Amino acid sequence: MKKKIKTYLLTGFLGAGKTTFLNHLLGLKVSETNYVIENEFGKNSIDSTLVTKNYNQLFELNNGCICCSLDSELIEVLAQLVRLDSQPDNLFIEASGVADAGILASIFQRDDVKKYFELRQVICIVDAENFEDRLEEVSEPYRQLVASSTLVISKIDLIQPSYEEHLRELLQKINPLASICSNQELDAYNFFKNNYSDFTPTNGLAHSMVEGPHRMKSIAIETNEVFDREKLYATLSMTLYLSYHQVYRVKGFVKVAGEDHPILVQSTGNTVSFSKTDAPKKSPNVLVFIGKGIERKGLERILAKTIANKAQVTA
Template sequence: MEQTKKIKVYILTGFLGSGKTTVLNNLLSQFVTEKNVVIENEFGKINIDATLVNGTFDSVYELTNGCICCSINNQLLEVLTRIHTLKNQPDNLFIETTGITDAGEIAANFVSFFVAEAFDLKKIITLVDAENILFYKDNNPEVQKQIVAADVVVINKSERVATEVLTQIKEFISSINPYSSIVLSNDGSLDRTILATENSQKAVAPNTLYKSESVHKIKTILYETDDFFDVLKLKYELFKNMYLYYHQIYRIKGYVLTPDNEVALVQTTGKSVVIELSKNQTISKSQLVFIGKELELKTIERLLKSAIVKNKKLQLL
């Protein structure tokens, strides 16, 4: 059967107890007129969360051999193939991950050419528990990686904490992921319209992003230059370093200028690197945001050095 449209994909992630299944059920109840399938991932032979999923869906695929982002990527690809070959193609695929999943690694599967032909990753939604996030964020790097990978961060159980605590949570989220949207939820409710909004791809101005570091050791560093980038060399360098230092570099995103004065959007997903021309974007200089553990500006400069083409704009007489 020839497929005429891609299956929309939504990844739900969040640390243990953040309320992922509740949010999933809430979203499914808003998609009652569409055909939905769900992938549930949990440790152990019995997936308790799968028994808690309700709402409008056609199938639940259970992955219970381990974390979806590491030991069972092949199993995930097998399930995606099964979904793709269904006679009646679903409109939406919802993936609920384990509480310790690296969402960027899951998302990387959807950058693969043959997967991207059939599936369209629309949103990575990360949930945080407002009552506990400030207590466990520093001792659990998974929490930080999930937030870094997110397009939308949902602060769940938000009405249970004081306003000043919410402010601290928002500041923490923005300090390690300046691109994510932040929404509040009290009982796992999330308006489906947030899934239809465009993901942030704006170039970040220097005064809206600062180098941040706290006891959790994640840094957000803005690299700027007036020089141009050789896109092929840049992709090679980023791919090589994301592969070698994936445990240290969590995310890269931004815009660069090419020697032809074109603008290219750069973004990494897991260990994958995507660079594509952006015809509607105008920038005056290249800006790349690096988010990761114990990053240093000198290291980033050394990483990018071979891809830089010195600015040789002609001076007008």
């Protein structure tokens, strides 16, 4: 079987500096075969002309977001890559500045896509100068932020050190699961070491509930209960489907009946996935929900319906 193509998704609001960062990543992989997918919201492609020639082939998907209207075109491009006799080592996707990164990432959780592509990172470029203003004005930056595994603060030279500290704290509160670096720290940061499914809790996880703009919250629910796998999957899937405009991200470790080790639960868009882990049996049993207008009691009621019965636990 052919090796999986390592895939890196770059997201971030309009003007954040995604293309500049893409050029940085391509410069780090000059010895490998790199393919690039460029997505712009308008008909005319500008960013593709700004990408340095450290790639082997570039695809352009314009006049829409690949997370919605162009998803079929994206699947066709992915199918083309799979059919190649010699496949690339890496695929870099620069999404439109208004794309929903969660929906886009969920495409790579489909069984037919996961067979050939390995989503390594979802990287959100955060415009240090304008981020908070944009966060107050539109919802896209928030959705992009909570769907990402790594946050890169751009334009750090345009702000004061005191504001950088404030911004890092704000980002960590909004997405306590992500790692954070600035554009001045790029040389010291290894963007290729982790897999998107890796669970790397940070100190931010200690915040049981953090409220941000537009009543956005991060709620961590810790419990010692053992869950019924099928009930938990069905319940979370239905919650994400019905409450897509409220629940943006779910991620954490939980104990399920019949498994010796906690499993990793995470959502991308409105898709939930379970993965086996080698996490210690005594790892924290915690699920983090990030969304708008969500409440702890409501989430606890939802999870209460998925607890395994005693027979399952002792079996």
